[in-house]
Amino acid sequence: MFDPVEKLKDFIRHPSVSADPAFKAGMNGAVAFTSDLLTSIGFKVEIINTDLHPIILASRGEDPAWPHVIVYGHYDVQPADPLNLWKSPAFEPEIRGNRIYGRGAADNKGPLMVHIASVARLLERRPDLPLRITFMIEGEEEMGSPSFPKFLEAYSDRLKTADLVYLSDTLLPREDQVVITCGLRGLVLCDVVVTGSKGDLHSGLHGGVLRNPIQALAELCASLHTPDGRVAIPGFYDDVMPVEPWEREEIRKLGSDPEEYRNFLGIPAFHTPPGYTPFEAVRVLPTLEFNGIGGGYQGEGTKTVIPSKAFVKISCRLVANQSPGKIRDLLYRTIRERMPSDVTFEIIDQHQGLPYVVVPPDRSNTPKEQSPVLADAFRAADTAIAEVFGKPPLYLREGGSVPIIADIKRVTGLDSVMMGLFLPEDNLHAPNESFNLDVMAKGIRASERILESIADRR
Amino acid sequence: MFDPVEKLKDFIRHPSVSADPAFKAGMNGAVAFTSDLLTSIGFKVEIINTDLHPIILASRGEDPAWPHVIVYGHYDVQPADPLNLWKSPAFEPEIRGNRIYGRGAADNKGPLMVHIASVARLLERRPDLPLRITFMIEGEEEMGSPSFPKFLEAYSDRLKTADLVYLSDTLLPREDQVVITCGLRGLVLCDVVVTGSKGDLHSGLHGGVLRNPIQALAELCASLHTPDGRVAIPGFYDDVMPVEPWEREEIRKLGSDPEEYRNFLGIPAFHTPPGYTPFEAVRVLPTLEFNGIGGGYQGEGTKTVIPSKAFVKISCRLVANQSPGKIRDLLYRTIRERMPSDVTFEIIDQHQGLPYVVVPPDRSNTPKEQSPVLADAFRAADTAIAEVFGKPPLYLREGGSVPIIADIKRVTGLDSVMMGLFLPEDNLHAPNESFNLDVMAKGIRASERILESIADRR
Numbered sequence: 001m002f003d004p005v006e007k008l009k010d011f012i013r014h015p016s017v018s019a020d021p022a023f024k025a026g027m028n029g030a031v032a033f034t035s036d037l038l039t040s041i042g043f044k045v046e047i048i049n050t051d052l053h054p055i056i057l058a059s060r061g062e063d064p065a066w067p068h069v070i071v072y073g074h075y076d077v078q079p080a081d082p083l084n085l086w087k088s089p090a091f092e093p094e095i096r097g098n099r100i101y102g103r104g105a106a107d108n109k110g111p112l113m114v115h116i117a118s119v120a121r122l123l124e125r126r127p128d129l130p131l132r133i134t135f136m137i138e139g140e141e142e143m144g145s146p147s148f149p150k151f152l153e154a155y156s157d158r159l160k161t162a163d164l165v166y167l168s169d170t171l172l173p174r175e176d177q178v179v180i181t182c183g184l185r186g187l188v189l190c191d192v193v194v195t196g197s198k199g200d201l202h203s204g205l206h207g208g209v210l211r212n213p214i215q216a217l218a219e220l221c222a223s224l225h226t227p228d229g230r231v232a233i234p235g236f237y238d239d240v241m242p243v244e245p246w247e248r249e250e251i252r253k254l255g256s257d258p259e260e261y262r263n264f265l266g267i268p269a270f271h272t273p274p275g276y277t278p279f280e281a282v283r284v285l286p287t288l289e290f291n292g293i294g295g296g297y298q299g300e301g302t303k304t305v306i307p308s309k310a311f312v313k314i315s316c317r318l319v320a321n322q323s324p325g326k327i328r329d330l331l332y333r334t335i336r337e338r339m340p341s342d343v344t345f346e347i348i349d350q351h352q353g354l355p356y357v358v359v360p361p362d363r364s365n366t367p368k369e370q371s372p373v374l375a376d377a378f379r380a381a382d383t384a385i386a387e388v389f390g391k392p393p394l395y396l397r398e399g400g401s402v403p404i405i406a407d408i409k410r411v412t413g414l415d416s417v418m419m420g421l422f423l424p425e426d427n428l429h430a431p432n433e434s435f436n437l438d439v440m441a442k443g444i445r446a447s448e449r450i451l452e453s454i455a456d457r458r
Numbered sequence: 459m460f461d462p463v464e465k466l467k468d469f470i471r472h473p474s475v476s477a478d479p480a481f482k483a484g485m486n487g488a489v490a491f492t493s494d495l496l497t498s499i500g501f502k503v504e505i506i507n508t509d510l511h512p513i514i515l516a517s518r519g520e521d522p523a524w525p526h527v528i529v530y531g532h533y534d535v536q537p538a539d540p541l542n543l544w545k546s547p548a549f550e551p552e553i554r555g556n557r558i559y560g561r562g563a564a565d566n567k568g569p570l571m572v573h574i575a576s577v578a579r580l581l582e583r584r585p586d587l588p589l590r591i592t593f594m595i596e597g598e599e600e601m602g603s604p605s606f607p608k609f610l611e612a613y614s615d616r617l618k619t620a621d622l623v624y625l626s627d628t629l630l631p632r633e634d635q636v637v638i639t640c641g642l643r644g645l646v647l648c649d650v651v652v653t654g655s656k657g658d659l660h661s662g663l664h665g666g667v668l669r670n671p672i673q674a675l676a677e678l679c680a681s682l683h684t685p686d687g688r689v690a691i692p693g694f695y696d697d698v699m700p701v702e703p704w705e706r707e708e709i710r711k712l713g714s715d716p717e718e719y720r721n722f723l724g725i726p727a728f729h730t731p732p733g734y735t736p737f738e739a740v741r742v743l744p745t746l747e748f749n750g751i752g753g754g755y756q757g758e759g760t761k762t763v764i765p766s767k768a769f770v771k772i773s774c775r776l777v778a779n780q781s782p783g784k785i786r787d788l789l790y791r792t793i794r795e796r797m798p799s800d801v802t803f804e805i806i807d808q809h810q811g812l813p814y815v816v817v818p819p820d821r822s823n824t825p826k827e828q829s830p831v832l833a834d835a836f837r838a839a840d841t842a843i844a845e846v847f848g849k850p851p852l853y854l855r856e857g858g859s860v861p862i863i864a865d866i867k868r869v870t871g872l873d874s875v876m877m878g879l880f881l882p883e884d885n886l887h888a889p890n891e892s893f894n895l896d897v898m899a900k901g902i903r904a905s906e907r908i909l910e911s912i913a914d915r916r
Binding site for chain 2: 185187189196197198199201202203204205206207208209210211212214215217218219220221222223224225229261265266267268269270271272273278281282285287289290291292293294295296297298301302303304305306307310311312313315317340341342343344350351398399400401
């Protein structure tokens with residue numbers, strides 16, 4: 001009998017911190033543990049080496065006529081520092097109340113164990129289940145998945161035989177309210193470096209004859225938003241997927257309290273474009289943010305220089321239908337047009353990421369064609385979650401970006417069903433990370449039903 | 459016979475770096491050297507202790523009916539690093555060509571030696587010269603003269619018996635063109651810190667709901683200038699002393715080439731308020747500059763945060779008749795009015811300094827009443843400089859700030875006659891600092907005549 005909690009404890013005991021080479025043994029241990037576990041429940045396991053940490057690819061079910069689900073997860077975890085803030089050691093799992101504590105408990109070892117356990121139980125009950133399942137478990141998620149795109153390209157022919165990707169690496173806002181994430185924002189990032197004089201100047205001896213690069217940069221930055229909070233770049237909103245009434249209704253049903261959110265952020269007031277609540281704006285609108293700015297003297301006291309250079313780091317979050325390449329071009333053109341000719345400047349490309357959206361079936365007024373297996377998977381999730389958690393899930397786009405989801409779509413054409421399982425209080429990336437054992441149990445039951453429904457769809 | 463070059467060599471050999479406690483012996487040595495030298499030429503020397511480095515006060519001439527000139531100078535020097543860039547050791551003076559090399563050669567040991575030598579020669583020739591002379595030589599100039607204002611307050615009764623202050627710690631633009639600095643800009647400095655959320659936020663999870671503090675700061679900074687380069691603060695220019703035709707004529711006579719200046723700065727174009735050349739703007743107009751800006755992530759690559767805080771360091775240079783207190787109030791009121799209510803902010807006072815102006819006699823269309831001795835000192839300088847250097851001096855306001863000059867005026871009521879003696883190529887504050895020996899010889903001759911003329915004015 002597969003005991004998921006004991007297995008999760010074993011998994012947590014391997015300190016698989018991907019970012020720190022000192023944890024090489026923990027990484028190897030986590031790979032061996034996961035491989036052995038999947039082998040033990042009947043999977044054929046391959047360890048795919050990458051430039052850094054291996055990817056585990058494990059499959060069962062040979063019949064190409066069967067539906068094929070790829071389950072994504074990651075075996076690596078965040079660093080556990082600061083260690084002194086942990087009540088029990090980060091890599092010695094401890095159960096207190098209805099929670100299991102340890103680094104990786106919620107991100108992502110617990111949710112991944114939910115899926116492994118659900119598959120184990122399902123196959124124990126129905127060894128001949130007509131479903132192809134492939135676990136695709138990487139070890140670089142906490143580092144930004146640098147090796148993943150190359151792996152996707154190399155294995156795309158095999159991965160394309162699947163019907164969908166299924167994963168749990170997103171948020172469960174409340175214990176009784178599952179959210180299926182159906183959209184993620186894309187990214188365009190760049191630095192802008194403005195140069196005035198060739199060296200820093202004495203602000204007394206030369207102040208008043210030239211444009212300070214901080215001033216030029218401030219003037220540029222100030223020009224990039226309208227007073228009511230929209231991005232002031234011509235064409236920026238042209239391709240934005242309009243928000244539909246069903247989406248606004250889902251967001252409303254989430255029942256978040258604006259005043260509570262405002263207090264959480266610690267701001268005097270929201271600043272959202274007119275016509276959108278904060279909960280809508282963060283999900284369905286693109287943004288332009290300044291992530292950092294610097295120039296001149298930043299120490300204590302004063303130094304009366306006119307700096308030679310100043311820079312700003314800009315990131316745009318994009319929503320469905322926006323093209324990172326097109327937005328980058330609009331942004332760069334705007335910067336070039338607005339920068340005065342008495343300074344020089346450079347735009348430095350940083351990375352880009354595609355936005356992602358999958359519209360659940362039976363919702364949109366303007367539905368797109370969708371794989372029937374994917375549509376059935378959504379319907380199965382809807383039913384199973386309603387039965388197990390007591391309420392149907394909400395389908396929400398999220399403000400964050402998970403580049404691998406858009407990458408999977410780009411390379412293989414596959415959409416993802418993202419069932420959130422970690423709670424806000426699970427302390428991801430922080431000391432005393434934990435995973436709720438009731439959520440774990442419910443997740444296993446729901447996942448078992450979802451996979452069984454997909455198998456039985458014919 | 460007083461050999462000024464040998465004396466200057468001895469002076470340079472004392473490594474009197476005021477900012478570095480490791481040079482305590484050098485500081486003591488320079489004080490002893492200066493005191494002995496002044497004693498040897500007939501001065502009564504007092505060493506005035508301060509919280510840090512002593513001030514030397516040395517005087518000759520007892521008759522209160524005689525004119526009284528205070529000669530200001532400083533015995534401290536800048537640090538000599540990076541030492542490996544010096545062709546000869548910084549504190550071992552060496553003569554190459556017509557220059558003496560060594561830290562402090564031009565700033566301020568050489569010019570101070572000019573005055574000591576001129577006095578020595580004058581008194582050798584005329585032991586009964588009817589002139590009271592007080593050398594006031596400090597040791598903290600390169601640190602911003604922190605002890606000086608307290609000293610001024612404590613000794614103001616004695617200092618007030620003087621008619622003027624005479625010094626050489628400003629620039630000689632060309633070997634044949636002496637400039638007498640007759641104005642310096644004042645200062646108002648502050649930091650503005652803007653706070654958005656109480657901590658840094660994930661720009662995906664929360665981007666689009668709040669005003670980024672970098673944006674609020676950029677909008678403020680962008681609002682503080684007009685497109686044509688004026689400061690956009692109501693009332694900012696109200697008290698500015700108008701530039702007079704004679705001043706524009708002096709600036710024109712300076713003969714500086716705009717294209718050469720633009721190349722020196724390394725900028726694509728000047729950015730000066732309409733109606734002023736760069737050489738005028740820097741001397742007669744006030745400014746508002748950003749000396750530094752910072753906020754959020756400033757490292758390599760990207761970090762997609764919405765920072766909690768961003769700050770800017772602002773400095774205003776003020777010209778004659780402007781009040782630092784009033785400008786500060788206007789600036790702070792403008793910041794308070796323009797900052798949006800969806801962020802919080804703090805204005806942190808830094809220091810302030812008064813602007814300074816002394817109008818040479820026989821120039822202004824609207825002359826102010828002036829001490830007759832001061833007026834005669836200017837006339838004497840005009841004649842002596844024309845005779846020795848071949849051209850009369852130019853009378854120019856400068857863009858920099860020398861707070862002690864305004865402090866002397868504020869505390870004692872005394873104006874200063876500032877005769878520049880160091881050349882642009884003297885490498886002040888840099889490796890291979892040097893002082894031109896021809897300038898030194900001419901300076902001594904001119905200074906001897908100036909002091910003699912003041913003595914004989916009756």
